[in-house]
Amino acid sequence: MAKYLYRAKARNGQLKNGEISAVNKVAAKASLANKGLKVINLTTQDDSESKTGGNFITRMVYRDKNGGIQIRLGSQLPTTRELALFTKQFSLMIENGIPMLQALQMLGDQQRKQDFAEIIMKVNRSIEAGSTLTDSLESYPLVFDPLYVAMTKAGEASGRLDVILKQLVTYIEKAAKLKAQ
Secondary structure (H helix, E strand, C coil), X not given: CXXXXXXXXXXXXXXXXXXXXXCCHHHHHHHHHHCCEEEEXXXXXXXXXXHHCCCHHHCEEEECCCCCEEEECHHHXXXXXXXXXXXXXXXXXHHCCCCHHHXXXXXXXXXXXXXXXXXHHHHHHHHHCCCCHHHHHHCCCCCCCHHHHHHHHHHXXXXXHHHHHHHHHHHHHHHHHHHHC
16 A cells, blocks of 8 residues: 545645555545545655655655645745746736746746746646646745735636736845845
């Protein structure tokens, strides 16, 4: 039996993280579904360890607000400028009618930093599995801070995600200038 790490949403909307043993991914998903959980992300424990690279000492490991384990891999996370560029490109794609999943796929493929690319792709897969953009971004607090998540939530709720993302770009750029001073 293989061990799988999962992130799932319960019927009451609460996010759950955990580990499950099963013969394969299909069996793991079925077992979680029987428990009333909708799978957002499911990876074999071996896959998640090999994708992170490096040794334990070089990683920063912590638990997020939902009890999930988060791992930061040094400089592989986006800089403020890179996050602003990602947000600007995402906004333009949404504004021009490109479907969100396709936009995220293209943006993930363009990233130079492997970890940021993986985060974007995981966000994409999470949305494909039925999560909202907001819920998906919230899983990566080292990249998407609470303000970013809250503004994205407002954009989704209002149906004006592209406009809100543009405002977010302005905020990120101003914050970067202040940080540089």
